[in-house]
Amino acid sequence: MSKKLKSIVAAIILFVFVAVFVISYLSPLFVLADTTQDRINQKQNEKTQIQNKIQEATEKKQGVLDIVAEIDAQIADIQGEINGLQSEIDDCNEKISDAEEQIADCEVKEKEQYENMKKRLRVMYEDNNTSYITMLFGSDTLNDILSYIEIIKQIINHDNNMYNRIIETKNQVKELKAEIEAEKEQIEAKKEVVDGKKYELDAEVDKMNTALGEINGNLESLRAAYDEAERQEAALKRQLQAELSGSKTSASFNGGTFAWPTPGYGTITSQYGGRMHPTLKVYKVHTGMDIGAPMGATVVAGADGTVVKAEYNVAYGNYVVINHGNGYSTLYAHNSVLNVNKGDFVVRGQTIAKVGSTGYSTGPHCHFEVMINGQHTDPMPYLK
Numbered sequence: 001m002s003k004k005l006k007s008i009v010a011a012i013i014l015f016v017f018v019a020v021f022v023i024s025y026l027s028p029l030f031v032l033a034d035t036t037q038d039r040i041n042q043k044q045n046e047k048t049q050i051q052n053k054i055q056e057a058t059e060k061k062q063g064v065l066d067i068v069a070e071i072d073a074q075i076a077d078i079q080g081e082i083n084g085l086q087s088e089i090d091d092c093n094e095k096i097s098d099a100e101e102q103i104a105d106c107e108v109k110e111k112e113q114y115e116n117m118k119k120r121l122r123v124m125y126e127d128n129n130t131s132y133i134t135m136l137f138g139s140d141t142l143n144d145i146l147s148y149i150e151i152i153k154q155i156i157n158h159d160n161n162m163y164n165r166i167i168e169t170k171n172q173v174k175e176l177k178a179e180i181e182a183e184k185e186q187i188e189a190k191k192e193v194v195d196g197k198k199y200e201l202d203a204e205v206d207k208m209n210t211a212l213g214e215i216n217g218n219l220e221s222l223r224a225a226y227d228e229a230e231r232q233e234a235a236l237k238r239q240l241q242a243e244l245s246g247s248k249t250s251a252s253f254n255g256g257t258f259a260w261p262t263p264g265y266g267t268i269t270s271q272y273g274g275r276m277h278p279t280l281k282v283y284k285v286h287t288g289m290d291i292g293a294p295m296g297a298t299v300v301a302g303a304d305g306t307v308v309k310a311e312y313n314v315a316y317g318n319y320v321v322i323n324h325g326n327g328y329s330t331l332y333a334h335n336s337v338l339n340v341n342k343g344d345f346v347v348r349g350q351t352i353a354k355v356g357s358t359g360y361s362t363g364p365h366c367h368f369e370v371m372i373n374g375q376h377t378d379p380m381p382y383l384k
């Protein structure tokens with residue numbers, strides 16, 4: 001290839017590139033439609049991704065729920081074990097208090113017996129010394145005396161045996177009580193171990209519940225994000241349709257209702273009509289209605305139309321006016337951010353701004369006006 005031919009080919013290639021670039025630049029409708037379709041595809045991808053995340057989170061949640069069910073079953077088992085051990089401990093306690101009662105009884109009897117013996121001995125040897133001696137030596141025969149001594153010996157023996165038997169019984173009961181107490185200690189040690197296990201499982205359940213709370217919160221925000229993506233996709237589809245049908249500049253509001261300007265926030269903080277102006281402190285006609293919404297909340301177009309104003313004004317702050325055709329227009333004031341420019345075609349429900357508190361405003365809200373041929377009117381009938 002000659003040097004000349006090479007430069008001709010290069011020139012042709014350059015020309016084609018420039019021509020393609022210029023043509024695509026000069027046909028904004030084509031580019032716009034393409035961009036909107038791209039944005040729709042993007043939204044659909046976003047939705048799929050969110051759905052995958054929802055699926056993941058749902059599976060994770062099911063996993064945690066399964067674990068919780070398993071732990072709950074274990075806790076139920078352990079609780080049964082704990083209840084069994086507790087009733088054994090209760091049994092032991094009952095037996096111990098029975099034994100204590102028996103011991104107390106023995107002690108009373110022991111004391112009584114001891115007192116009886118003392119009394120008898122006193123009777124025999126001290127108080128009734130005389131009669132005792134009389135009894136012994138007043139007897140006529142040695143046989144009598146011997147049998148008396150025998151009787152006394154027997155009485156003393158009997159007393160002694162009684163006393164010893166009481167002490168023996170008492171000691172037996174004490175031994176039994178000690179055995180029960182040892183048994184009870186063992187059961188209590190066992191119960192302590194099981195209690196510890198249950199405590200650990202309870203802590204595990206607490207952890208799982210915390211994890212569940214996190215997953216649920218995550219799911220909630222994922223679902224909200226999905227809804228938002230779907231809403232945006234729908235708005236983009238309407239935009240694309242409008243673009244493709246070439247109705248870009250010919251929206252015609254049919255007198256129906258407008259979309260609520262602040263989705264999710266419906267508290268009307270000030271109605272349309274006469275009122276004392278909150279910052280100017282003078283009686284003024286309120287040309288729209290105020291809807292309370294947090295800073296940064298979404299402000300959407302009430303209907304399809306062309307943005308005729310997207311600018312700052314000392315009273316309205318950052319505001320947008322949309323011409324919906326047929327003499328209808330809407331106004332959205334005090335925004336923190338404007339998402340559209342003058343000349344943009346917007347569709348019903350499309351995000352046009354973010355709620356703010358710019359201009360004459362005491363706090364974040366959306367001041368919404370409906371105008372017919374430039375005259376403000378009560379917006380409420382157009383929102384029902």
Ligand SMILES: [Zn+2]
Pocket residue numbers: 270286288289290367368
């Ligand atoms: Zn207002």
